[in-house]
Amino acid sequence: xxxxxxxxxxxxxxxxxxxxxxxxxxxxxxxxxxxxxxxxxxxxxxxxxxxxxxxxxxxxxxxxxxxxxxxxxxxxxxxxxxxxxxxxxxxxxxxxxxxxxxxxxxxxxxxxx
Amino acid sequence: xxxxxxxxxxxxxxxxxxxxxxxxxxxxxxxxxxxxxxxxxxxxxxxxxxxxxxxxxxxxxxxxxxxxxxxxxxxxxxxxxxxxxxxxxxxxxxxxxxxxxxxxxxxxxxxxx
Numbered sequence: 343x344x345x346x347x348x349x350x351x352x353x354x355x356x357x358x359x360x361x362x363x364x365x366x367x368x369x370x371x372x373x374x375x376x377x378x379x380x381x382x383x384x385x386x387x388x389x390x391x392x393x394x395x396x397x398x399x400x401x402x403x404x405x406x407x408x409x410x411x412x413x414x415x416x417x418x419x420x421x422x423x424x425x426x427x428x429x430x431x432x433x434x435x436x437x438x439x440x441x442x443x444x445x446x447x448x449x450x451x452x453x454x455x
Numbered sequence: 456x457x458x459x460x461x462x463x464x465x466x467x468x469x470x471x472x473x474x475x476x477x478x479x480x481x482x483x484x485x486x487x488x489x490x491x492x493x494x495x496x497x498x499x500x501x502x503x504x505x506x507x508x509x510x511x512x513x514x515x516x517x518x519x520x521x522x523x524x525x526x527x528x529x530x531x532x533x534x535x536x537x538x539x540x541x542x543x544x545x546x547x548x549x550x551x552x553x554x555x556x557x558x559x560x561x562x563x564x565x566x567x568x
Contacts (some may be wrong), residue, residue, distance in 0.1 A: 346498070384544060385499070386559035398555075432498050443489065444556065446498030 346447035348433050357423060361416045364452045365416040365433030366410060374416040377432040379449070385392040385432055391416060401411045423454045457482040459547050459559035472535055476562045478545030485488045486550035490519050490530045493561070496536075502530070505530045506561040536564045 344368045355361050365374065370421045373392050377385035390398035405427075407419040416433055430451055434444040459480045461494045468474050474546040480488070491499035496537045503512040505528070516533045532539055545559035 348498075382561075382563070384560055387555055431494065434498070443501050443504060444498070445490075449496065450496050451496060 346433055346435055346445050348447035348450050349428075350369045350450060351448065352392055352453075354455065355370065355420065355423065356388060356455055357425070359423075360421045362420065363418040363431055363433075363452075364366070365418075365435075365447055366414055367435040367445070367447075368414055369435065369437075369445070369451075370413075371437055371445075372412035373436045374419050375434040375436075376412065376416070377434065377446075379430045379432055389418075390439065397439065421454075423452075425454050428454045457547075457549060458491075459545055459557050460467060461543075461545050461559040463562060464560070465532065465563040465565070467567060468535055470535060470537055470566050470568050474532050474535060476530045476532075476543050476545075476564070478530070479556070480514050480526050480528070480545070480547045480559075480560055482526075482547040482557050483550050484550040485523060486548040487524070488499050488519075488521055488528050489519070489546045489548075489556075490528075492542045493544055495541070499544055520529060532564075537566050538564045538565060 350366045376388040379385040388402045389408045394410045405422050410415040430449045431450045433447040436442040436444045462477045466472045489504045490502045493499040502517050503511050505521045508535040521528045544561045544562050546556045
C-alpha cells in the first residue's frame with residue numbers, strides 16, 4: 343500500500359463549528375505532515391510529526407490542533423475557523439524526517455462560511 | 456535566504472509538442488531536488504528526485520536535469536498529452552537535516568487538443 347488517504351474530500355463549515363480532518367497511511371512511515379495550500383500557491387507547512395511526537399509547529403493559530411493517535415493516523419482538529427482558512431489541506435508522510443520523499447494525500451478542500 | 460523560483464509561471468502548448476520548465480534555487484547546503492506534478496485539487500505526486508551527483512533523471516516522458524554549479528534544474532516533457540495539464544512544482548531539500556521542503560511557486564501547464 344503506497345497511498346496516503348484523507349477524509350473527507352470536501353468540508354463546508356461555519357465559523358462556530360468544530361470539525362476534524364483525518365489522514366492515514368500504511369507504509370510504515372514515521373513522519374507525517376500537514377500543509378495548507380491556497381489557490382495557485384505552493385503548499386505551506388503547518389505541522390510535522392516524527393515518531394508520533396509533534397516536532398514542528400510553523401506558528402499555526404491555535405484554532406488548528408493536530409493529533410497523532412498512532413503511527414498510521416494524523417488528525418487536524420478545527421475550531422472557530424475564519425473564512426481566510428478556506429484552502430486545500432494536504433497530508434503527507436515520509437520514511438523519516440530528513441530529506442526522504444514525502445508522499446501526499448489527495449487533500450481535503452475546506453470552505454469556511 | 457533559501458528560495459526556489461520557477462519559470463514560466465504558466466504555459467500553454469498543443470498536444471504532442473515538447474516543453475521545458477525551469478527551476479532556479481538558492482538553497483544551501485543542497486541535498487536533493489524533486490519535481491512534483493499536481494493536478495487541480497489533488498495532492499502533489501513525485502516525478503523525479505536528483506541528488507548533487509546526478510545530472511539527469513527520467514520517468515517516462517519526463518526528463519529532469521540538474522546543474523548543481525549554476526543551481527538550475529529543468530523538467531522536459533516529451534510528446535505532451537492532455538493528461539499532462541497540471542501544476543509542476545520544484546522542491547528542494549537542504550542538507551542540514553531540516554524537516555522542510557522548500558517549494559517553488561510552480562508552473563501551470565495547459566495542454567490543448
